[in-house]
Amino acid sequence: MNTDTERRSPVSALLRTAATEARLLTREPVAICVGILLPTVLLLGLGALPVLREPAPEFGGLRFVDTWAPMALILGTGILCVQHLPSTLASYREKGVLRRMSTTPVHPGVLLTAQIGVVSAAATLSALLLVLSSWLVLDVEPPSRPLLFTAAFAVGTASLIALGVLVAAVAPGATAASGLSTALYMLLLLVGGVFLPQNVLPGFLARLGEVTPPGAQLLLASWSGDSGGAVLPPLVQLAIMAGVALAAAALAARLFRWE
Amino acid sequence: MPIIDVRNLHKRYGEKTAVDDVSFSVEEGEIFGILGPNGAGKTTTVECVAGMRPADAGSVSVLGRDPRRDRDEVRELLGVQLQEARLPDRLRTGEALDLYASFYRSPADTGRLLESLGIADKRDTQYRRLSGGQKQRLSIALALVENPRVAVFDELTTGLNPQARRDTWDLVENVRDSGVTVVLVTHFMDEAERLCDRIAVVDSGRIAALDTPAGLVARTDPEQRVTFRAPRDFDEQVLAARPEVASAHRSGHQVRVTGRGNLLHAVTSVLAREHVVAEDLRVERSNLDDAFVALTGRSPEA
Numbered sequence: 001m002n003t004d005t006e007r008r009s010p011v012s013a014l015l016r017t018a019a020t021e022a023r024l025l026t027r028e029p030v031a032i033c034v035g036i037l038l039p040t041v042l043l044l045g046l047g048a049l050p051v052l053r054e055p056a057p058e059f060g061g062l063r064f065v066d067t068w069a070p071m072a073l074i075l076g077t078g079i080l081c082v083q084h085l086p087s088t089l090a091s092y093r094e095k096g097v098l099r100r101m102s103t104t105p106v107h108p109g110v111l112l113t114a115q116i117g118v119v120s121a122a123a124t125l126s127a128l129l130l131v132l133s134s135w136l137v138l139d140v141e142p143p144s145r146p147l148l149f150t151a152a153f154a155v156g157t158a159s160l161i162a163l164g165v166l167v168a169a170v171a172p173g174a175t176a177a178s179g180l181s182t183a184l185y186m187l188l189l190l191v192g193g194v195f196l197p198q199n200v201l202p203g204f205l206a207r208l209g210e211v212t213p214p215g216a217q218l219l220l221a222s223w224s225g226d227s228g229g230a231v232l233p234p235l236v237q238l239a240i241m242a243g244v245a246l247a248a249a250a251l252a253a254r255l256f257r258w259e
Numbered sequence: 260m261p262i263i264d265v266r267n268l269h270k271r272y273g274e275k276t277a278v279d280d281v282s283f284s285v286e287e288g289e290i291f292g293i294l295g296p297n298g299a300g301k302t303t304t305v306e307c308v309a310g311m312r313p314a315d316a317g318s319v320s321v322l323g324r325d326p327r328r329d330r331d332e333v334r335e336l337l338g339v340q341l342q343e344a345r346l347p348d349r350l351r352t353g354e355a356l357d358l359y360a361s362f363y364r365s366p367a368d369t370g371r372l373l374e375s376l377g378i379a380d381k382r383d384t385q386y387r388r389l390s391g392g393q394k395q396r397l398s399i400a401l402a403l404v405e406n407p408r409v410a411v412f413d414e415l416t417t418g419l420n421p422q423a424r425r426d427t428w429d430l431v432e433n434v435r436d437s438g439v440t441v442v443l444v445t446h447f448m449d450e451a452e453r454l455c456d457r458i459a460v461v462d463s464g465r466i467a468a469l470d471t472p473a474g475l476v477a478r479t480d481p482e483q484r485v486t487f488r489a490p491r492d493f494d495e496q497v498l499a500a501r502p503e504v505a506s507a508h509r510s511g512h513q514v515r516v517t518g519r520g521n522l523l524h525a526v527t528s529v530l531a532r533e534h535v536v537a538e539d540l541r542v543e544r545s546n547l548d549d550a551f552v553a554l555t556g557r558s559p560e561a
Contacts, residue, residue, distance in 0.1 A: 016361045020354055027349040027385075096344030100401070103309055103339040105331050106362045 081160035090177035156214030159245035192216035292455030338407030392423030
């Protein structure tokens, strides 16, 4: 049966591909559990310990759950953008998914774009879930500067995605991509102060954490109002991180191989 | 106008010449084979035909269009099944086909396509749970979902078990019978001999010969052999009197005759005249394997 239709628009191809990629993500138990649900589960779990819900002087009079909430967010977003994204893209290249798509009128760049869109949406979902549940369950105030928080989250996620695509671009195969991305993930968590609070990190690491993706300090400052001793003003932090995102994206675009 | 016309195609990767002055044309409705050992330049040739790679020199035309300049148009007309192109593990058969159908102007009915390829019951099965043969069927389906005028199948049956290979061969014939011209890239002799109307034998980036399977066999070794069992009182030398017969030998009951032309008819008419009842009469002729070795000096599957 032939149904002669108009030329398919690139937008409709992108939407179809994104819908398929979203469906595929829902079938990845690890990405769903660790990327989207883990931050909330972890924070709620830690919040179940009464001592972590008491204001403490070492957190500047805040509670542990207040200061750690942004860290939980980074934990999940990092999994999605720096681990799931590059290993998916590298496996698509290794399996020839991108090559096969290049035999159709739709460029494989559409698949890459769709994958980035789906990962951004999942990261946003993870953030909403965390902010809402920590507010409703643990009384963690929603971000005190919502606009700055949203900007910080958007730029932070974008910079993580750019780094993720860069890993996919330079990794020769899916195995190498997952190794590289794990190393990158750990590094970002360390500098971001997820393992150790910023105030016990060596000074240069703490400063670095102000501007390395995904901007843990900025998320913290715009959420709980605790600047964590950041030296740079928020907008400068944001601008530097956007610069990192653009540089990583430009490099990734130059180096990315479709086969 | 030929469906595909390749003239003096050249393609190098750095120092290595992958395709060296290859010319051929594919006519409407045929199954055209590109046969050669791994690394002979077969895949590079079809990648140039599909517009996936630019040629260094020479010209390629698909239905009168340039695969690089008229990229989008050619992609609507040419279906490609690539060697070792897999799909995401958790993608379902039906989802893959529906997605690819949405990429084209006039896609086929995906339900009917799955039906005709015998995987209609796998519509909701994830790619990782399909057998090798089913994956290849899906791959064929993806190449056919655009309703192409010509389909390229690259190493379609590599890694399949013998039954799945034979089933896949039937599918390829069905595709041709439905009016689609087929280009079949393979390194399997039996596959080329069984399916192809014409074969380009490719070796080290060049076309060593281009002919029908029978033509390729005949041009390398026209000699035939006929063997049969006959009673001891039959004198095999009466066969040698026929002009078609080059030699006739006997060992025990077994008689072996070599010659050219219509050797079988010559032998049977002599046997009939002599009232000899021959048993186990066989014609042995060289096959494409022998032809390939004669043309290229090596075994294709080595």
